[in-house]
Amino acid sequence: MRPNFPAPKRYRAVLRHSRELAPETMHLEWEVTSGGRFDFLAGQFISMVLRHHGQELTRAYSIASAPDDGRRFDLCLNRVRGGVFSNYLCDLAPGAEMEFSGPHGFFVVQQPLPARLVFLATGTGIAPIRGMLHDLLGRGLPESTQAWLIFGARYPETILYRTEFEQLAGQHRNFHFVPTLSRPPADWNGARGYVQEQLRLRFGGTRDFAAYICGLKAMVDDVRAILKNEFGLDRKQIHYEKYD
Ligand SMILES: Cc1cc2nc3c(=O)[nH]c(=O)nc-3n(C[C@H](O)[C@H](O)[C@H](O)COP(=O)(O)OP(=O)(O)OC[C@H]3O[C@@H](n4cnc5c(N)ncnc54)[C@H](O)[C@@H]3O)c2cc1C
Numbered sequence: 001m002r003p004n005f006p007a008p009k010r011y012r013a014v015l016r017h018s019r020e021l022a023p024e025t026m027h028l029e030w031e032v033t034s035g036g037r038f039d040f041l042a043g044q045f046i047s048m049v050l051r052h053h054g055q056e057l058t059r060a061y062s063i064a065s066a067p068d069d070g071r072r073f074d075l076c077l078n079r080v081r082g083g084v085f086s087n088y089l090c091d092l093a094p095g096a097e098m099e100f101s102g103p104h105g106f107f108v109v110q111q112p113l114p115a116r117l118v119f120l121a122t123g124t125g126i127a128p129i130r131g132m133l134h135d136l137l138g139r140g141l142p143e144s145t146q147a148w149l150i151f152g153a154r155y156p157e158t159i160l161y162r163t164e165f166e167q168l169a170g171q172h173r174n175f176h177f178v179p180t181l182s183r184p185p186a187d188w189n190g191a192r193g194y195v196q197e198q199l200r201l202r203f204g205g206t207r208d209f210a211a212y213i214c215g216l217k218a219m220v221d222d223v224r225a226i227l228k229n230e231f232g233l234d235r236k237q238i239h240y241e242k243y244d
Helices: 084-091 123-139 162-171 195-203 217-230
Strands: 009-022 025-034 045-052 055-062 072-078 097-104 116-122 146-153 175-181 210-215 238-242
Touching: 009 072, 025 084, 045 084, 055 072, 055 084, 055 123, 072 084, 072 123, 116 123, 116 195, 123 146, 123 162, 123 210, 146 195, 162 175, 175 195, 195 217, 210 217, 217 238
Parallel strands: 116 146, 116 210, 146 175, 210 238
Antiparallel strands: 009 025, 009 097, 025 072, 045 055, 045 097
């Protein structure tokens, strides 16, 4: 069933809070100051606008929060080495204003919900999935649906929003958080390896689920190929957003 996508418009927003989530990765909380009510669906993105040396630059950023009161939204972004926009946003001080358009994109959770939902993310690919999970769990994920988040990072300190997802998993019996580390320290008791390995380990041989994947192109393409060619999922069961 296709949801109603709000029409994109131009807005301005002020940065209210920012905090470092991990080295080189920031969480930014915004409040819309002009353009009216900002409605979006969990998982959509905005296009930030920056005037730089007389040119208008735009970059896409996924909304990292669930729809709330039409005024607030979060972003989660990392510094790209030599990148103009990402460093500008990561260095912004609270009180700074930016222009953006949105919402854009179709990476949203489809209804009706299947019995199993598998979210896979690496790095800031967690942004839209954080929004989707808060939306689903905030509304009350039906008991008939089990949701997994497989989040890939290198080290424990780069598991973004770790405490938050652990708390959500503690509060919701049908939400399962699987952080998996590609370079785990010796005392790490959790999952190891890339998200692809955890996907095969936990879901190999099954095809009765919908997958939502977000991150850099190489990971997204690889996971899609595994789901299609090894698991035999239909393309309608595979939803994704690529960052490059
Ligand atoms: C739909 C969509 C949603 C996105 N959401 C997010 C988000 O929520 N959080 C987020 O951090 N980014 C997100 N991005 C990426 C973002 O739009 C920018 O590409 C990123 O911030 C880099 O912009 P920049 O101006 O700093 O770098 P640029 O000046 O554009 O690029 C500098 C160099 O870095 C390379 N590069 C560009 N992006 C990346 C990257 N992500 N990783 C590694 N190298 C890169 C470029 O090829 C170039 O060589 C999203 C992209 C898309 C298409």
